Amino acid sequence: MSVLVNKNSKVIVQGFTGSEGTFHAGQMIEYGTNVVGGVTPNKGGQTHLDKPVFNTVADAVKETGADVSIIFVPPAFAADAIMEAAEAGIKVIICITEGIPTKDMIAVKNYISDKDCRLVGPNCPGVITPGEAKVGIMPGFVFKKGKIGIVSKSGTLTYEAADQVVKAGMGITTAIGIGGDPIIGTTTKEAVELLMNDPETEGIIMIGEIGGNMEADAANWIKENGTKPVVGFIAGQTAPAGRTMGHAGAIVGGADDTAEAKMKIMAACGITVAESPAEIGAKMAGLMGVTA
Amino acid sequence: MNIHEYQAKETLKSYGVAIQEGIVADTPEKAVEAAKRLTEQTGTSWWVIKAQIHAGGRGKGGGVKLAKSLDEVKEISSQILGMQLVTPQTSKEGKKVHQVLVAQDVYYPGESKTEEFYMSVLLNRASGRNMIMYSTEGGMDIEEVAEKTPHLIFHEEIDPSVGLQGFQARKIAFNLGLSGQSFKEMVKFVYALYAAYDGIDASLFEINPVLKTSDDKIIAVDSKVSIDANALYRQKDLAAMRDVREEDPTEVEAGEAGLNFVNLDGNVGCMVNGAGLAMATMDIIKISGGNPANFLDVGGTANAERVEKAFRIILKDQNVEAILVNIFGGIVRCDRVAQGIVDAYKNIGDIPVPIIVRLQGTNAEEAKKIIDDSGLKVHSAILLQEAADRIKEVLA
Numbered sequence: 115m116s117v118l119v120n121k122n123s124k125v126i127v128q129g130f131t132g133s134e135g136t137f138h139a140g141q142m143i144e145y146g147t148n149v150v151g152g153v154t155p156n157k158g159g160q161t162h163l164d165k166p167v168f169n170t171v172a173d174a175v176k177e178t179g180a181d182v183s184i185i186f187v188p189p190a191f192a193a194d195a196i197m198e199a200a201e202a203g204i205k206v207i208i209c210i211t212e213g214i215p216t217k218d219m220i221a222v223k224n225y226i227s228d229k230d231c232r233l234v235g236p237n238c239p240g241v242i243t244p245g246e247a248k249v250g251i252m253p254g255f256v257f258k259k260g261k262i263g264i265v266s267k268s269g270t271l272t273y274e275a276a277d278q279v280v281k282a283g284m285g286i287t288t289a290i291g292i293g294g295d296p297i298i299g300t301t302t303k304e305a306v307e308l309l310m311n312d313p314e315t316e317g318i319i320m321i322g323e324i325g326g327n328m329e330a331d332a333a334n335w336i337k338e339n340g341t342k343p344v345v346g347f348i349a350g351q352t353a354p355a356g357r358t359m360g361h362a363g364a365i366v367g368g369a370d371d372t373a374e375a376k377m378k379i380m381a382a383c384g385i386t387v388a389e390s391p392a393e394i395g396a397k398m399a400g401l402m403g404v405t406a
Numbered sequence: 407m408n409i410h411e412y413q414a415k416e417t418l419k420s421y422g423v424a425i426q427e428g429i430v431a432d433t434p435e436k437a438v439e440a441a442k443r444l445t446e447q448t449g450t451s452w453w454v455i456k457a458q459i460h461a462g463g464r465g466k467g468g469g470v471k472l473a474k475s476l477d478e479v480k481e482i483s484s485q486i487l488g489m490q491l492v493t494p495q496t497s498k499e500g501k502k503v504h505q506v507l508v509a510q511d512v513y514y515p516g517e518s519k520t521e522e523f524y525m526s527v528l529l530n531r532a533s534g535r536n537m538i539m540y541s542t543e544g545g546m547d548i549e550e551v552a553e554k555t556p557h558l559i560f561h562e563e564i565d566p567s568v569g570l571q572g573f574q575a576r577k578i579a580f581n582l583g584l585s586g587q588s589f590k591e592m593v594k595f596v597y598a599l600y601a602a603y604d605g606i607d608a609s610l611f612e613i614n615p616v617l618k619t620s621d622d623k624i625i626a627v628d629s630k631v632s633i634d635a636n637a638l639y640r641q642k643d644l645a646a647m648r649d650v651r652e653e654d655p656t657e658v659e660a661g662e663a664g665l666n667f668v669n670l671d672g673n674v675g676c677m678v679n680g681a682g683l684a685m686a687t688m689d690i691i692k693i694s695g696g697n698p699a700n701f702l703d704v705g706g707t708a709n710a711e712r713v714e715k716a717f718r719i720i721l722k723d724q725n726v727e728a729i730l731v732n733i734f735g736g737i738v739r740c741d742r743v744a745q746g747i748v749d750a751y752k753n754i755g756d757i758p759v760p761i762i763v764r765l766q767g768t769n770a771e772e773a774k775k776i777i778d779d780s781g782l783k784v785h786s787a788i789l790l791q792e793a794a795d796r797i798k799e800v801l802a
Contacts (some may be wrong), residue, residue, distance in 0.1 A: 215607055215636045215638060216636065217634065253737060274683060349685035351686070352672075357668055358679075360682075391686035
C-alpha cells in the first residue's frame with residue numbers, strides 16, 4: 115500500500131514538451147514511474163521521450179487510461195490545465211507550477227469541488243512512493259522505502275526530512291508535498307488523514323510553516339482520530355509578521371498563524387514537536403523505537 | 407505589492423467607489439495649487455494633508471493634519487514632505503515622505519451626524535473564498551476591536567460561482583445600522599468595492615474608515631490596497647504603480663538579481679535553496695544562539711554567479727558576523743554548488759566573516775572535499791546539526 119501514487123498509476127504530463135516538463139518527465143521515467151504520455155495543445159500525434167503526445171487531456175485519458183496527471187504548465191495557464199484534467203476524469207492531479215494568481219485558484223477550487231478528483235499543490239514538489247512512482251521534481255534517491263509518511267508544504271525541507279528519516283534507519287511510504295500557496299488542493303489535514311488510513315504507514319511527519327490554519331486543523335483532527343505517532347515541525351519561528359517568506363502563503367497575518375502558536379496547538383494535540391529542523395528524524399526514530 | 411493611498415483611491419474611483427477626493431503633490435507649492443483646484447472641484451473649505459507612505463498609523467506619527475487656510479496647507483506640507491515619518495507600522499527610523507495627498511475635508515457639519523465604519527475584502531484561506539469583513543467600529547485599530555469587542559466584527563463570504571449578491575450587500579448595510587439614503591449608498595459602495603477587488607487581482611483591501619457623511623454619502627476616507635504579486639503580469643497599470651522608494655534598497659537589488667530576499671536585523675546571514683528550508687535555516691540559527699540577518703532563497707540553480715551575488719548582498723549588512731550556506735542538492739549537484747562557492751569567494755576576495763557551508767544531497771562528500779581543500783576560511787558540514795554546531799563555535 116501507499117497513498118495517491120503507486121506502481122500501477124498511469125501518469126500523464128501536462129506541459130510535456132516544455133523545458134521543465136521534458137526534464138522532469140525524463141527524470142520520472144528514469145525513476146521507473148509509469149509515464150504513459152503527455153499533453154501539449156497542437157502537438158498531438160507527435161512522440162516525445164518515446165511517449166505519445168496528445169492535444170487534450172481527454173484524448174490522453176481515452177487512449178492511455180491515465181489516472182494521474184502532473185502539471186508543469188506556466189502560471190498564466192495552469193488553472194486552466196488543472197480544470198481540464200478534472201473535467202477529463204483524472205483522479206489525482208499534481209500541480210508543480212509556482213506563481214498562479216490567487217483569483218485563478220479560487221475558481222479552480224470551486225470548479226473541482228464536485229469533481230471526483232484530488233488536487234495536490236500547486237507550488238509543490240509533488241508526491242513520491244519510493245520504489246514505485248515519483249510524480250514530482252524531488253531527488254528520488256533521497257527517499258528510501260519504509261514505514262514513515264511525510265506531509266509538507268515545502269520542497270527542499272521535505273528532502274531534508276526524508277534524508278534524516280533514512281539516516282535514522284527508517285524509510286518512507288509516501289511523501290506528499292502539499293504546496294506553499296494560500297489556496298491548495300489537498301490540505302495538511304487531508305494528507306495526514308490519507309496516511310493515517312494507509313496500513314503500511316506506521317508514523318507520520320508533518321511539516322508546516324507560518325501562515326493560515328491548516329496545521330492547527332490537522333492537529334485537532336489528529337487529537338480526535340490519530341492512531342499513529344506524529345512528529346511535527348513548523349518553519350518560520352524567526353519570521354517577521356506581515357512579510358511573505360518566499361512561498362506566497364508563508365505570511366504571518368495574526369496571532370494564531372505564527373510558528374509558535376502552531377507548535378503550541380500541535381503539542382497540545384499530542385504531536386511530538388521538533389523545535390529544531392535538525393531533529394525531525396531523531397524524534398521520529400525515538401517514537402518508533404528505532405536506533406540507527 | 408502595496409500601492410499608495412492616492413493610487414488606491416484613484417483605482418477604487420475608476421470602479422465607481424465613492425472616495426474622499428484629493429490631489430497628490432510633491433512640493434509645498436504644488437500642494438497649495440492642489441488645494442485651490444480641489445476647492446474648485448469639490449467646494450471644500452478646509453484640506454487634509456496626508457503623508458503618502460506604505461504604512462498605516464500615519465496620523466499617530468504626525469503624518470495627517472488638517473489645514474484651515476492655504477498658508478496652513480503650505481506650512482503643513484513643508485513639514486510633512488521630506489520628514490522621516492515614524493508610525494506603529496514602520497521601523498524606528500521611519501519612512502521618508504516624498505509625496506502628500508491634499509484631500510477634501512469630509513467631516514463637514516450637516517443634517518445628520520457622521521459615522522465611521524471599517525470594511526476590508528480579503529481571502530478566507532480556510533474556505534478558499536473571498537470575504538468582506540466589516541465593523542461598526544471604524545477609524546480604530548481593527549486588531550484591537552477583534553480583541554475587545556469581537557461581536558462587532560462581521561463577515562460575508564462570496565460564492566465564486568455567482569459573485570457578490572444583492573442580499574449580501576443589503577445585509578452589510580443593515581448590520582451597520584443604516585437606513586434610508588445612507589443604506590442605498592452603502593449597498594452601492596459595497597458592490598463597487600467588491601467589483602474593484604475582483605477586477606484588479608487584489609489580495610487585500612482595507613478601508614478604514616468608511617465614512618457616512620453628515621449628508622448621508624458613503625465614502626472611502628482611507629484605503630489600503632495590496633495586489634497579488636502573482637497576477638501583476640496581467641495588471642500592467644497597477645504594476646506600474648510600484649514605488650521602489652518604499653522598499654528596502656537591498657531587497658530591490660536582490661529581486662533584480664532573481665533572489666528572494668528579506669532583510670532582517672540579526673547577526674548571522676544565510677543563503678539557502680528553497681523557501682521552507684530557508685525559514686528552517688533561520689530557525690536553526692536562532693536555536694544555535696544567533697539571530698538571522700536575512701531570509702534568502704537562491705532558488706534551484708545555485709551557480710557561481712548567483713552565489714556570488716548572494717554573498718555580496720548579505721555582506722552589505724554591517725551586522726553580519728557569520729554566514730551559513732545551506733543547500734540541499736537534489737537535481738542540482740552539491741559538488742557543482744561547492745565549486746560555485748569557492749569561485750564566488752575568490753572573486754569577492756577576502757570575506758571578513760566566517761562562512762559555514764552545509765551541502766547535503768547528491769555528491770555531498772565530494773562537495774565537502776572541494777570546500778575543505780580550497781584553503782579558504784570556510785567551515786564545511788554535511789548534517790544540519792553539524793552546521794548548527796559550527797554556528798555555535800564561530801559565535802562563541
